[in-house]
Amino acid sequence: MTTACPCCGGIETEAAGAWSRCRGCGHRWRLPGEAATVSYQRLIARNDTTSPDFRRKLRDRLDTLEPLLPAVSTTCRVLEVGCAEGHLGEALKALCPMVYDGIEISRDAEAAATHLDTVYRQPAAEVQAPAYDWLLAFHVLEHIADPAAELSEWQRLLASGGRMVLEVPHESGHPLLASDEHPEHLHQFTLPSLLCLLQRAGFAAEAISGGHYESAVYPDNIRVTAHRRESAESRQDRLVARFNEKMGNRPFLVYGVGGDFRNYVLPVLDRLPVLELLDSSAEKWGTHCAGRVIGQYNPTRHRNAPILACSIRFQASILESLRKQGVPDDRIVTLEEIYGY
Known part of the structure; x- marks a missing residue:
């Protein structure tokens, strides 16, 4: 046997x-x-x-x-x-x-x-x-x-x-x-x-x-x-709490809908107060992701909301793009700040 x-x-x-x-x-x-x-x-x-x-x-x-x-x-x-x-x-x-x-x-x-x-x-x-x-x-x-x-x-x-x-x-x-x-x-x-x-x-x-x-x-x-070992549910609870803390416990915009978004935000997207998904690529505007339409940053409509710069690899270019559109640094939170220790 x-x-x-x-x-x-x-x-x-x-x-x-x-x-x-x-x-x-x-x-x-x-x-x-x-x-x-x-x-x-x-x-x-x-x-x-x-x-x-x-x-x-x-x-x-x-x-x-x-x-x-x-x-x-x-x-x-x-x-x-x-x-x-x-x-x-x-x-x-x-x-x-x-x-x-x-x-x-x-x-x-x-x-x-x-x-x-x-x-x-x-x-x-x-x-x-x-x-x-x-x-x-x-x-x-x-x-x-x-x-x-x-x-x-x-x-x-x-x-x-x-x-x-x-x-x-x-x-x-x-x-x-x-x-x-x-x-x-x-x-x-x-x-x-x-x-x-x-x-x-x-x-x-x-x-x-x-x-x-x-x-x-x-x-x-x-x-x-x-x-x-912490359960998957408990880890996700802590991650959601970390997102909310870093984003000032306010609804926020996600800027950059690529691989890092799918890896690090999408798994908890339905638990986050995300207002809109935005991207700098015109090819993505109007397309759908996770049941949402990807849009373009609008300085008038989006001027008060915190923004998550949602890319590790392209973080520098996202920050440069947002700054050129008049977004102050105190409204921007990077993915590194969410996940960094």
Whole structure:
């Protein structure tokens, strides 16, 4: 029976011993063993905080997280899934006051509770808490049988506008090893497979980097910063609001009915207070576009309305044409102003 890839959903898979491999995204996975789960729950004191190896791992993570702290306030809520003994949270709380909670199902939860605000000793699916601004998960997802279901729970715990920082081994986690045979690891991610998984789970990646250090045997890891993917409807709402703001919340004229108009204005035209479509080309006058007649600028009839210069490529020539017709600059808004960041 064909088993779909847990990351991209592809059905072109092949068996390789205990592992299955997706021919599309390259992901490898295997079924969980009950003994490995029980073994993980019994673990304790996994990190030697005095070792150079631990300090290197902690420093690597802080290098990503510290630049994010200026956006963090005392009301910021952070959840670390798989927080171990809580040392990362301890370090971050020392840099900036915040609410920092953790999820840890091993016995290391006892140590974590001395450093963090709250430590949950159950899986994310069983955690009920107010939404978090940041969710961190270092070397957790490779342990989870159904990573898509787990990401769904993480999204539930993440506030709208929140961010997630996720790290997993890149394939085996070591450039000299063809496969990762750690008994607790059920997945070997590739960059394409991880990005496919995030997209299918409703996340959008903001930053991706590789070569992150976890330990001597896992020196090659992928780290992704992501946010909940905004729906098409929500993005369009924000775009319409941006048009209205830049056009002074007034009905306006569109000058230039070409490719940029079709790409960047037409998809929301029926939601915008557009008075008329205008163009400098006499060949377009009197023709129809989107149920409207394209016309010529009339200095008398159009003298008070804001004008959208609707072309990126021909912006300079449109501005020159409008100025020659006596249109002041304070009535003109460019497409770059609408879309620019």
